Amino acid sequence: MKILIKNVILGKRKVDILIEGEKISKIGKNLNLRADEKIDGKGEKAVIPGLINCHTHSAMILFRGLAEDLPLKDWLEKEIWPRESKLTEDDVYWGTKLAILEMIKSGTTTFNEMYWFEEAQIEAVKEMGIRANIGLVMLDFLPTGSKEKVEKLYLKFSHLATQPLGHLVTFSIAPHAIYTVSKENLIWAKNFAKRHKLLIHMHLSETEKEVKDCLKKYKMRPVEFLEKIGFLNKNCVFAHCVWLENKEIEILEKRGCSLVYNPTSNMKLASGVFPWKKIKGRKINVCLGTDGPASNNSLNLFSEMKIGAILQKIENKNPTVISAKEIFQMATKNGAKALRINAGEIKVGRLADLVLIDLNKIEMFPEYDLISNLVYSDAKNCVSDVICNGKILMREGKIEEEEKILKIANCRLQNANWKK
């Protein structure tokens, strides 16, 4: 399968791009080559890497708007958990499909997932054609979070993970957090991940309470505890990382961990502010995530980039503390690095995960600086075409199965058990 994209703006140049199979194979002027599909940007579309959402719980879209503006404890214990316990595999399948719809429409081509019913997620990802890292979730107090489940699922699906570059589904081991997974199980997870060359995807230091509880239980701060048990290495992708002290940041740097900034969720739940100023300038890979759509309430990484940038500016009383370019890189190149995928940049040899931006939309006016417009001007509805793994997922704003998915999902979920 070949796709030829004509006349798109890449940086300051107008170029043609040839995609062969799952990769970008040529970028140049006047490529007049045969292709199965052609898209003409007419010099009025820009091309950017597909955005990468490094931390989410997709199917929680089912709970979006359900119970807002509550204290975290009430929200979780009274509203979310009782409903989650009633979710079925079918619910998660449809929830994941809906979330993927929203991600594609907002220019996301890869997401790093952590939620239950992993098999349903895999099904949804494969059908929708997006790229995802599926976390095999561990949680001590649930049978669906056991080591046995992780082993069983990994055995069943490992053929996907070990296939060569370009396949849509990869896996991580996803122990929920240090306060929900025992030391023994964390060590098991670390070893399992190492043995199978998997990523680890985990919440870390999201709330002050987590740190206080850790100090009480282990007499150490969370990162010190993880260091002590030999958990930390460059396969770790940690979400939130709000309550970090300098000594912890130094450890994370030394071990080469990736950190995921989740500004909207951290603000909405009043968890705290990611310590960007302490991290900036260090050799730490920082990427961006929306967190689940029940605590954001969106999967739009354009909005996340804006909120992420302006939050750091106000927090540090300094408008220069972070630039549009830096936050854009978190949502693209850094995300790809964290998830070990050959994407995040438009270059020959990279995976063909890319997004076309309609420059004729009012949000892209004036065209002084594309990156600035993408980050600050609310660019979601300028996404016109989305290609992932060399396949067109959205063309001129249209996703083939969009209406059908929305209709079926609506019907299936109308009488869901957890809605009562």
Added chain:
Amino acid sequence: MKILIKNVILGKRKVDILIEGEKISKIGKNLNLRADEKIDGKGEKAVIPGLINCHTHSAMILFRGLAEDLPLKDWLEKEIWPRESKLTEDDVYWGTKLAILEMIKSGTTTFNEMYWFEEAQIEAVKEMGIRANIGLVMLDFLPTGSKEKVEKLYLKFSHLATQPLGHLVTFSIAPHAIYTVSKENLIWAKNFAKRHKLLIHMHLSETEKEVKDCLKKYKMRPVEFLEKIGFLNKNCVFAHCVWLENKEIEILEKRGCSLVYNPTSNMKLASGVFPWKKIKGRKINVCLGTDGPASNNSLNLFSEMKIGAILQKIENKNPTVISAKEIFQMATKNGAKALRINAGEIKVGRLADLVLIDLNKIEMFPEYDLISNLVYSDAKNCVSDVICNGKILMREGKIEEEEKILKIANCRLQNANWKK
């Protein structure tokens, strides 16, 4: 002119709405009446009041993305002011039209404006059919900001202001700020506004520097100074209001002033955080604004509501400090109150300024709580139809002259003087 809107969701009910002339004349079930225009919501659209942007500088859209992530002083002095000094009336006319395009597309039907070349703005507003309060700007160091200009312009256009309810253009006197307008001119402005029953639209306590300079110059804080010169009354609409002490808030409450919360701009420029917690529960009318699109960089009030809500949650370390409903009210009912227009609610007798929301969009899923989805789920692209003053400005996402305006504006501005 009559417009009949069939089968739209208003709160929990499905209703029909009849618009006669510029007002909502009937709301009920099964209104089968003759009308010049019909819109059928098919039970799949919700109706909300048109959003009200209480502080902006529209034509600054021309400078959007021009020079980002700079310290405020450099941004203003090196980038913005030198270019502003070269702007022509024609530039502002096209800039205002472009900004209005973006506002209509994001469901805004009224804006409170403060910028130069007021005549060009009036022209743009009338042509686009949106509602606006045009600030007659006062600035001591510019001839275009003189008392004489204000008097002359008011004389020329006062027939618009004194016409009965329902006309699109009203006026305010807009002294830029206490540090750019002398005490004498502020007193003149207050008296002029009082004599002609006009609003006053002014920046107030946006930065800490403004307060410090005021303390130095007048030995009082800004609000105390304004109180001392008898400036404060219920016609005042103050933008920003970030650096307020309790005693100042008490004065503003006593005088019945309206305050405009501009969260995104305050964050992006690192100005500070609006003291919502101190204000909440008082009898103070708080409304919402985007500020100019060069310091936001958007005119989307949906995004402003979200950012405004989550900023207060993190600032006050309390997710319950502000609700979706409260911030939605700032952007609708409270805005109407500040600008003294009979809008901001969908009720019989109110001006027909309303917006239809497409409930079939993924952002509106699930439908637990419309207000929560509007505030938190990135709802801009769910705006399908916009009616202002009983006239349809956008239908099914289409604005009649959109492409034409974008094309002409682009051509006209390509070689603009200030772009060099």
